Amino acid sequence: MDRDRDTRDPRIQVHTPTHMTTTHGYTGGSTGPTASQMIALVTLVPLSGILFVLAGITLLGSLIGLAIATPVFILFSPVIVPAALLIGLAVTGFLSSGAFGLTGLSALSRVVGYIRLVGQRMPEELDYAKRRMADAVAFTGQKTKDVGQTIESKARESGTTTASART
Template sequence: MADRFQHQAQQQIHGQQPSSTARQVVKATTAVTLGGTLLMLSGLILAGTVIALCVATPVMVLFSPVLVPAVITVGLVIAGFLTSGGFGVAAVTVLTWMYKSMTGQNVPNQLASKAKDIKEHLGGQAQAQTRSIA
């Protein structure tokens, strides 16, 4: 039994592949099946959306005097919280920067001082080499 399966697998590996027309038929069948299914689903979703819109429109019209101000209020509250949070983050960032700047822990200051040290070191070496050449 296992020998038969192994023999079939070896035949498939060693060149007994389906013809190009059979592949095209399988591709076309798969495309039509999937395309039809997706087209059917899109039609059902469209129908469901139209039905939900027909049901929801009268409810929205009846409750619009309450819903519109509620949506505006919720939007303003969310905008206020986001603005407050943004200003809080900005304030903490500025205070941290000021603290690091005053205590000398500021990274740009450290980089500038290190660059100055390297420049002085290399400048001294360049002058010494210039003197030795001249």
């Protein structure tokens, strides 16, 4: 009963071609390249050959140019090397000067922004400081008054005790 059931995955479909036969009567074999593959082959083989020839010509030209330029470089190297060094240093100087300038502008912009922010908050902070100072002065005045009264009362008590001690 279980053998009658098909256990294959239903998502997999197998198609067997019936039109592909060879001269030997074998079915299911390959018949060779298709027409589009032949067109691609006919187009790409000459194109790749031309590109290889151009690459060879370019390599040959580079080698000839190097062979001609090497003695010139050797003869003029006392001039070329310092000139290249001077140009390299000048470019480095200009780039670093620009970088330092941008850094300075950025720092200046940051300081100006901070000063503006502090300038906006300054009146509020000054009012708060004035109130705190007035509170501190009032507290100190009250404490001074209390201490003065304490001293006065102690002086009266001691004056009364010294007056009674004399009599």
